[in-house]
Amino acid sequence: MNNKDKIAEATFLLALKYGFDNVSLKQIQEAADVTTGAVYYHFDNKNDILKYMVELYLLNEIDNFKKIVKNYKGNIIEKLKFVFYYHTCLDIESNCNIFELSDKDGVDYKEYYLLLMGIYHQHPELRETYHELNLKIFNFYKDLIEESKKNKEIPEDINSEDAALYIFTIFMGFIELSIIFPHFGLEKLIDLNLNMICKNLGLDNNK
Numbered sequence: 706m707n708n709k710d711k712i713a714e715a716t717f718l719l720a721l722k723y724g725f726d727n728v729s730l731k732q733i734q735e736a737a738d739v740t741t742g743a744v745y746y747h748f749d750n751k752n753d754i755l756k757y758m759v760e761l762y763l764l765n766e767i768d769n770f771k772k773i774v775k776n777y778k779g780n781i782i783e784k785l786k787f788v789f790y791y792h793t794c795l796d797i798e799s800n801c802n803i804f805e806l807s808d809k810d811g812v813d814y815k816e817y818y819l820l821l822m823g824i825y826h827q828h829p830e831l832r833e834t835y836h837e838l839n840l841k842i843f844n845f846y847k848d849l850i851e852e853s854k855k856n857k858e859i860p861e862d863i864n865s866e867d868a869a870l871y872i873f874t875i876f877m878g879f880i881e882l883s884i885i886f887p888h889f890g891l892e893k894l895i896d897l898n899l900n901m902i903c904k905n906l907g908l909d910n911n912k
Contacts, residue, residue, distance in 0.1 A: 709747040711737045713758045721816045725755060725824060752828070759824065759831055767841045774849075781853040782899070782908055785872070789895040792880055815884045839873075846872050860907045868906060875902060 706714070715737035719728045730751055734744050748754045770791065777787050793814050825835050847869035853859040859868070875898050883894055902908070 708737070708739050708743045709757070710761070712739060712744060712747060712754060713761050716754050716758050717762055720758075721812065721820055725820070726827060752830075755824070755828065756831060756834075759834055763821070763834070763838050764841075767838060767845075771841075771845050774845075780856075781849070781858045782903060784849065785902060786895065786899055788876070789879065789899065792876060793883060793891055818880055818884055843869055843873050858908065863906060871905065872902060 712733060716725070716728065716733050719732055719736055728751075730741075730744060733751075733754065734741055737744075744754075748757070773791070774784060774788060777784055779787065821835075825832060847865050850859060850863070850865045850868045850872075854861055854863065854865070879894055879898055883891060
């Protein structure tokens with residue numbers, strides 16, 4: 706791994722533990738095991754590191770997510786169930802931490818999403834990057850719906866954009882609720898939401 710990515714990785718892991726704004730450049734330097742000169746060679750300041758970290762661990766994560774789901778064998782229902790598990794960092798097949806596929810083994814999904822939400826709130830200069838990220842996710846769901854319509858899994862009269870927005874809304878709410886209201890188990894939340902999606906899209910969840 707090159708020094709630039711080592712610095713970004715160290716920042717990411719420290720930010721998960723302490724919050725980005727509570728991490729000093731000295732901590733980042735020590736955790737990355739690089740010199741002060743190496744830090745300033747690649748970045749002007751700490752916020753410059755943050756911007757690169759967000760691009761590296763968010764935008765690249767979406768490409769990884771799309772690739773994994775695309776390669777997952779199954780119908781639309783099975784793929785949606787897989788996505789629910791993916792969003793909680795679990796691989797439905799091997800029950801391993803999904804971040805193992807992204808070289809971020811051991812990352813707690815709750816801390817991950819809390820970090821993302823905190824950065825969005827505290828660093829408005831990065832919100833456009835988040836908006837770009839969400840547009841990519843939305844378009845992915847839209848493509849998934851279109852593919853399922855071609856495969857005769859979803860009725861052709863379903864509006865792909867509306868269905869994608871509905872699914873995206875469900876997933877965003879599911880993630881937040883699983884973090885801030887852990888009273889219900891993940892499996893219950895997944896099954897309940899998946900059944901509602903199937904009902905509203907005219908899918909048979911018993912297949």
